[in-house]
Amino acid sequence: MMNCSRQILSRIEKFEKERAMTVLCRKTAWTDVIDELEEYEKILQKDRFAQKRILQKQLVKINNGVKKFQKHLTDVKPSPELIGRLQEIMLDVEVSINALKEEQCLRFEKYSKEERMCKKEVIAYEKKFENWSLLVKSNPKLPALKINPFHKDLPAEVKALEDFLQKTGGSHGGWDQFDHQAFLRVWMKHGGRSSYRKEARLYLPSKTEEEVQQHEDWHQELLRLQDKKREAIQRWKTSKEKERQSRIQTQEEMEEAQRKERKAKNLAEQQQTEEERTEVARRLEEWKKKKKQKEEEEGEQKLAEEIHRRRQEKEERRRQLELKMALEERLRLKREKEEEQEKKRREKEQREREEKRKEATKVVKSFSERDLHKVEAKLHERQLREKEEEERQKRIIAKLKEKMDGHVNRDPFRLIRPTKGWEERMKHSEPSGQGPTLQMFHRAIPSWRQGL
Known part of the structure; x- marks a missing residue:
């Protein structure tokens, strides 16, 4: 816009x-x-x-x-x-x-x-x-006279001026523009008096006194027709203004009539709107009453349903409580039975463990006695071997002494001979060998069965 x-x-x-x-x-x-x-x-x-x-x-x-x-x-x-x-x-x-x-x-x-x-x-x-x-062929100095088809629509004064100009050679009266302007300057200078003719000869040397007189007559006629035309135009303006005023008045009357009609129409529409509003208000009130009644009925129905639902829930809770108590009683009896069985099983296992422990003690004692006998036998054998070794060494030394005749040579076995500390250590060490096993292996018990 x-x-x-x-x-x-x-x-x-x-x-x-x-x-x-x-x-x-x-x-x-x-x-x-x-x-x-x-x-x-x-x-x-x-x-x-x-x-x-x-x-x-x-x-x-x-x-x-x-x-x-x-x-x-x-x-x-x-x-x-x-x-x-x-x-x-x-x-x-x-x-x-x-x-x-x-x-x-x-x-x-x-x-x-x-x-x-x-x-x-x-x-x-x-x-x-x-x-x-256009020029008229018969008179080359004058413009062509052609009938204008629009003259019939013009006022008589305007038509007379137009016809006069066409017949007399246009707005310059058949003269060229320069001569006509010179004529006008001299004529206006003297105020249209006859004394202008002497000065006009100086500015219009090519025109005779008769032509100047004719042009003066033409110009006076032109002024007269122009005055009439001006008066006609003024009359035309006045009539147009009257027509315009009458048209405006008519338009105002029409607008006033239309305004009254619109006002009456608006009043009718307002009255109709008021009636419709009243009807809508009445329907709304009826709808509100029906809605309120329906809400009350729905409230009563919901209240009855709520009471019924609460009764059912109470009955359901009571039944569930009975089931729960029965289930707890069964679970208690089952738990007591399981505890009793578990107690018996633990007592049984305790007895079995005691028996196994006694048997293991007997076996360990027998194995310990057997190992002790074996250790003593090995110790005795080792002492015998040591004595034999000492005797053998003595014999070897004696033989060597006999061979060397009292000459002491370097003993190569001195480096590999055991020291006193080693000999003392070997006295307290147990003999190596396979003795009786001090441990008995059993099958492993699963973790989920341990303690049962």
């Missing part, structure tokens, strides 16, 4: 600049017409400013209504009075918006019609300007 408004404003500025440049370029040759256009433009500008102020007031009214509606919505508890006020505010805002839309639509239609009429008039004037540029 903002982009559209900006585009429209930029186009308006562009058109105003183009119009100002066009008016500035043609102001010298069309002084009277430009003045009329400027006056008409001022009127249109005032009208536009007035419409803009009215539109701004309507927008401010709508904006105030929306803000009032928003203010009522914030920090207020809902109530029927508040809903009624909000509905009235909404209706006022809606009526203002619809009235603004309808007014804008009518205004746009009006402007569209005026734009189409202006386009047609511009096309007609453009064709008229093209006809002025």
